[in-house]
Each structure stands twice: as structure tokens, then as C-alpha cells.
Amino acid sequence: MTRPRDERGSAAIEAAVGVPAFVLFVGLIVFGGRTATTHQAVETASADAARAASLERTSAAARASATSAAATSLANQDIQCLDVDVTVDTTQFARAVGETARVSVTVRCRLDLADLSVPGVPGSRLIAATTASPIDTWRERG
Structure with missing residues (x-):
């Protein structure tokens, strides 16, 4: 007659293997979600900043307005960045009215x-x- 196998301790071994894998999986989901949410917020901040800059008459005012709009947009969306860099290309403000x-x-x-x-x-x-x-096109700019 064969004795049934003793399975004591098998749950502990399964937990030792399964729990770290589950924690890693959850961490990757959080990573993906946080990255996607931040990417969407940065795209929105970029659009808000570009629109704010395009309403200004001078390149200096456009830079200041864009920087402010981007910071406000990110703050309104509760995005915590280690650092934020806003680069504004205002070279086309030098074009003549009508262009x-x-x-x-x-x-x-x-x-x-x-x-x-x-x-x-x-x-x-x-x-x-x-x-x-x-x-x-027809607005005076400097």
C-alpha cells in the first residue's frame, strides 16, 4: 500500500513564487497608467501653452504666456513633475502682417x-x- 503524499507547506511555496510576480505585475500596471496619464497631461499643457502664446502680440509676451499656461495646466491636472521645461519657438512673430x-x-x-x-x-x-x-494673419505683431 502506498501512502498519500504529504502536501504540507506547498501553499507557502506557491505564495513565495506567486506574490512577488503579482506585485511586479501590479507595479508595471501602475507605471503604465502613470506614464499614460502624464503624457496626456503634457500634451494638453502643450496645446494650452501654444494657444496662449499665439494670442500675444510680441515674442517676449508669448514666451511668458506660454510658460505660465503650461504650468497652470499641469497644476490643474495635478501632475507632479520633477522639473518642467517649456520651449517656445517665436521666430515666426517676425513675419510681416498678411503672411x-x-x-x-x-x-x-x-x-x-x-x-x-x-x-x-x-x-x-x-x-x-x-x-x-x-x-x-492680419494681427499686428512684433
């Missing part, structure tokens, strides 16, 4: 991912978006 022109804004956000501590996930990630907005 088509546009202003382009790039917003870069360094997303903090250090709290995830998932193997293979960097401590931060740079997320960037660029948007262009037309400047009124």
Missing part, C-alpha cells in the same frame, strides 16, 4: 517614478509634447 505664421511650444516633464521600485523601471522618465498654433 501666415505660427508659434510652436514644447513642454517637457520629468516624471518621478522612484516610488515604484520595480526592477527595470527607471527612477524618472522624460515626457515631452510639441504643439503649434497659428498666429492671426
